[in-house]
Amino acid sequence: MSVSLKKLKLKVYGLSPALIQDVLLSLEGRRLIKERFGVRYEDLTALWDETQWYSTAELEELQNEKLRLIVRHAYETVPYYRRVMDAAKLTPGDITTVADLQKLPVLTKDDVRRNMKDLISTTAGKGLLEGHSSGTTGSPIDILYDKNTAVAHNAAIWRNRRWVGFDFGTHPYASLLGRVIVPIDRVRPPFWRYNRPWKQLFLSSFHLREENLPCYFDAMDKYDVQALQAYPSTAYILARYLEQKDAYFPLKYVFTSSETLLDIQREVIEERFRCRVLDNYGLAEKVAYAGECQCHEGHHLFMEYGVTEIVDEDNMTVDDGEYGRMVCTGLHNLGMPLIRYDVGDVSAYKRTRCSCGRGLKLLEPVTTKAEDIVVTPSGRFISSSVLTHPFKPMNMIERSQIIQETPDRLTIRIVKRPGYTSRDTEVLLKEMYARVGDEMRVDVEFVKEIPLSRNGKYRWVISRVPLRFKKNAFKNLYE
């Protein structure tokens, strides 16, 4: 869908009454079913149901086969790779296994930004879809992918959920993610909308005020929600509330993604929702997907979806058990192949095998940058993950950081790229106010660089305001 059409749709949605919004969401849901399911989805699902039981060696052979196709396709139709491989005096015949990938240079986010056009296959045509990386590094990036990749990604999501008996369309579930579902100035429920074809209750992440929370649970009850899809931080807000009320809300599963799941979060969420948390790792760039299974012994890397190398500072593979940077190669995107793409996260392969018996290798939990929670003056809790959304289209931002010193003020620090204009600031502020509302003042501060925190970690959001439910105040987690 073109960008302007997307914007128009969002605008129409924003101005429509609740009932019409339900209809619009359901229409969009139907369109997405066409885009992401169908025959190819069924085929891939059937295939992956078998391959997951292959031995690791067989899966690696499968990866090598797919890799050879991708590398040849990239060499023949993608100007960037033709250039890089010619310069290194390599032909597709030199890269026939995953181990051979080390002959190729790593593709950084900067490389992608600078060579955007040259990374698109000459065979791609007009039907490419757009993805924005979630920008928790404060440095967003756009990538394009073809329809097959959209299907493969969807097949990965639902394979992971089917592992715990949760298939598409079988049970209603709730999503508490970054999308603006109802207007920010809305003070009375409903703070949710229903996507009927998906049996999906969209909950607003921007109205999580203590007095509103009981009606969130009422809504989940009314729609007979069996699972919750959320960021660890948004699920944690609900779980902490239940804890404070000494209440429980039994579900079949809580599906988390997009942030590092902290042990304390898992503990409280599992206790209060009386179920296990199924954590997964995926990327907007669609080069890697990993998810826990019912045994919860690590994150199975979906080896049919992409190749993940764990590398040291020289971009050489490290031994299993050792931590390193994740460098990933997608095995499905022929529209804009990403080969040895440095995703900016850190993990390690586990030396152990999962007792479920699947041959898919296990990854340690991926450590991304720490997340934090912003608390507004009226007591709304806003996960930093949902605040990444205004930043996604901001290509002219090199790095960013959000600081909350007092309840009513946010400061956005920005390291500009050449080409950044005051129009970028305007758009960013408008999108921020659409999420935090007018109860907070948002300032932009331009800086030359953003220092790391004391432990050497980069934190995108730093809030110094404690999480305060009526009785207890919880320290913000990362202080």
Ligand SMILES: [Zn+2]
């Ligand atoms: Zn397993």
